[in-house]
Amino acid sequence: MIDASKKMDLLMSLCKRRGFVYPGSEIYGGFANSWDYGPYGSQLKKNIRDAWWKMFVETRGDVVGIESPIIMNPKVWKASGHLDTFTDPLVDCKRCRKRFRADHIAEAAGRDAATLDLTGLVCPECGGQFTDIRHFNLMFKTFVGVTEDASNIAYLRPETAGGMFVAWKNVRDSLHRRLPLGVAQIGKAFRNEITPGNFIFRTREFDQMEIEYFVKPEDGPAIFESWLTDMKRWCHDVLKIKPDHLVYHEIPAEERAFYSTRTVDIEYHYPFGLKELYGLANRTDYDLSRHQEASGEDLRFLDPETNERYIPHVIEPTWGLDRTVLVVLAEHLDIDEASTAEGDKEPRMVLRFPPKLAPVKGAVLPLQKKNDLVGKANEIVASLRALGIATDYDASASIGKRYRRQDEIGTPWCVTIDPQTHEDVCVTVRDRDTMEQVRIPMAELAGWVEARLK
Numbered sequence: 468m469i470d471a472s473k474k475m476d477l478l479m480s481l482c483k484r485r486g487f488v489y490p491g492s493e494i495y496g497g498f499a500n501s502w503d504y505g506p507y508g509s510q511l512k513k514n515i516r517d518a519w520w521k522m523f524v525e526t527r528g529d530v531v532g533i534e535s536p537i538i539m540n541p542k543v544w545k546a547s548g549h550l551d552t553f554t555d556p557l558v559d560c561k562r563c564r565k566r567f568r569a570d571h572i573a574e575a576a577g578r579d580a581a582t583l584d585l586t587g588l589v590c591p592e593c594g595g596q597f598t599d600i601r602h603f604n605l606m607f608k609t610f611v612g613v614t615e616d617a618s619n620i621a622y623l624r625p626e627t628a629g630g631m632f633v634a635w636k637n638v639r640d641s642l643h644r645r646l647p648l649g650v651a652q653i654g655k656a657f658r659n660e661i662t663p664g665n666f667i668f669r670t671r672e673f674d675q676m677e678i679e680y681f682v683k684p685e686d687g688p689a690i691f692e693s694w695l696t697d698m699k700r701w702c703h704d705v706l707k708i709k710p711d712h713l714v715y716h717e718i719p720a721e722e723r724a725f726y727s728t729r730t731v732d733i734e735y736h737y738p739f740g741l742k743e744l745y746g747l748a749n750r751t752d753y754d755l756s757r758h759q760e761a762s763g764e765d766l767r768f769l770d771p772e773t774n775e776r777y778i779p780h781v782i783e784p785t786w787g788l789d790r791t792v793l794v795v796l797a798e799h800l801d802i803d804e805a806s807t808a809e810g811d812k813e814p815r816m817v818l819r820f821p822p823k824l825a826p827v828k829g830a831v832l833p834l835q836k837k838n839d840l841v842g843k844a845n846e847i848v849a850s851l852r853a854l855g856i857a858t859d860y861d862a863s864a865s866i867g868k869r870y871r872r873q874d875e876i877g878t879p880w881c882v883t884i885d886p887q888t889h890e891d892v893c894v895t896v897r898d899r900d901t902m903e904q905v906r907i908p909m910a911e912l913a914g915w916v917e918a919r920l921k
């Protein structure tokens with residue numbers, strides 16, 4: 468068995484070597500916890516984003532999408548409470564000067580993270596004493612316009628949700644829909660995290676996929692339950708995460724935000740421990756009430772059946788996109804130490820991605836570099852690409868090496884072209900997971916692949 472920290476090292480090294488995720492600003496010595504998604508990583512991330520949008524927006528009649536700006540009127544963040552309370556408690560070690568989140572220190576000592584009681588605890592790095600706890604606002608500040616004075620201060624959004632609450636009135640008035648109605652958005656959020664880390668798990672800028680699902684107040688509890696089921700379906704059916712790798716953590720009342728009547732954190736067993744992946748909360752009428760009060764606008768919904776006006780309650784399922792990428796990589800990385808060849812620096816690794824998420828679906832590999840085989844191979848590559856099936860072409864190195872290269876980036880099918888292809892007009896398709904090979908007519912290849920991507 469490979470131990471967890473080794474697994475993380477191997478994953479990060481594979482990600483860099485094969486173009487999934489590189490250290491950010493690397494030629495300038497890097498930049499604290501920033502990462503570049505490379506060619507395969509950005510495609511994997513896009514495939515996840517597209518699958519999410521399809522499942523939760525395009526194929527449902529009750530959720531619509533929006534895109535709002537990263538920099539909004541600062542009044543939004545005053546009303547939402549972020550300006551006053553979006554803080555993390557931090558402590559410094561007086562001896563080694565390392566900075567920690569006080570709630571993480573309490574939690575690691577088996578104490579209730581919410582009470583922030585650090586009495587008797589010392590720095591985990593050097594045993595030094597901690598400073599008093601300070602509260603640090605996580606929002607990034609900037610200035611809009613040419614003068615850098617207080618009247619021009621603005622913030623980079625700390626979550627995408629604010630955009631949906633602000634757009635609610637326009638969505639309500641332009642669509643004339645009934646409730647329940649969800650508003651979805653995918654986009655960047657920014658938090659000046661005190662302790663970023665664990666690769667792309669916690670960074671200072673990240674993508675979120677969020678839905679504010681507006682409901683009749685009395686429907687909230689049942690709809691919460693149905694969102695929990697939908698989030699489970701996403702994890703199991705789309706991401707193909709094994710059920711026992713996830714924990715549905717019911718947050719007790721004393722640890723919930725005061726306005727939330729129910730919160731469930733969906734946690735994943737990462738190589739570095741059990742930590743949050745997604746969240747689901749019943750936020751009641753908190754957000755719209757605050758925005759109604761602060762803006763002076765009527766944000767109530769007029770129920771066409773009862774003629775009643777009320778502020779809808781909100782069920783908020785939220786997904787971190789970068790954490791999803793990390794989970795898909797960690798979940799499907801298969802490290803085969805046994806088959807490591809002599810002289811290899813690293814064990815053999817296969818990314819067993821669900822085909823729909825794989826950045827490359829097929830690789831076309833001519834067995835010889837003869838012109839006629841290469842020509843046929845290029846013809847196949849072009850025909851697959853024309854159908855939107857991401858396809859690689861590789862004619863260098865031995866066939867065994869080429870299979871391994873494709874396994875490492877998670878390509879589900881390798882297509883080999885050999886001299887017999889000219890005679891029987893067939894190709895050989897090798898399956899990444901079963902390693903079985905089937906011979907199929909060239910004309911049927913695209914359909915064969917498409918059927919497996921449905």
Ligand code: ATP
Nearest residue numbers: 660668669670673743744745746785786787789790
């Ligand atoms: P955590 O407790 O890990 O800081 P949170 O409870 O503050 O997370 P939310 O505010 O609920 O997170 O944000 C919604 C989702 O956004 C999280 O479930 C997570 O997937 C993602 N997310 C939050 N902060 C980060 C970050 N710094 N880097 C990457 N993803 C993040």
